[in-house]
Amino acid sequence: MRTSKQLLRSGPAAAAAAVLALTLAGPAAAAGISVSTTGSTVSVSTGSCTQINGHWGTASLLSSGQTSFSQGRQVALSGSGSGQSAAWSNVGPGTYTVVVVCSNGGTAGTQSVVVSTAPSPSVSPTASPSRGVMGGIGGGSTDYGTVTLVAGVALVGTGIAATAWYLRRRSAPRHF
Secondary structure (H helix, E strand, O other): OHHHHHHHHHHHHHHHHHHHHHHHHHHHHHHOEEEEEEOOEEEEEEOOOOOEOOEOEEEEEEOOOOOOHHHOEEEEOEEEOOEEEEEEOOOOOEEEEEEEEEOOOOEEEEEEEEEOOOOOOOOOOOOOOOOOOOOOOOOOOOOOHHHHHHHHHHHHHHHHHHHHHHHHHHHOOOOO
16 A cells, blocks of 8 residues: 555656656657857757768758758758768848758758847967977977987997997006
């Protein structure tokens, strides 16, 4: 009797949690595409399309007055088997619909997006080292050339020879 009362108390809570989880995951899982905006750039990504004859498919950006896929700004999908993407730049403010059609003719998904007038932050790329980070003995990214290498070898060789001569001279027996 005690077990059945616990089940009666926890049953509705478990059912509500399951319904909530399915509700939250439903639209995202059914969409098949992910649309994002950064300033005036709209990008879409999907993993639903397969490559046919070297093409993944096409994505179209439809403004509010456009009703068919062919009326929008079309961009070919690029990517790999794990994910494909497309992007549109210089998109004006407003509400748009992104539609992705795979090369087999099937629709991967449709999603609305709002582009705002807020400017995006300016990011400038920095140059990265071409051959590693300078650190340790002598640095790792500067090429000193043949002349510097020969001079370094000569200095090290002279140091080794001078050390050997000094130690040999010191170990010799002294006669007064």
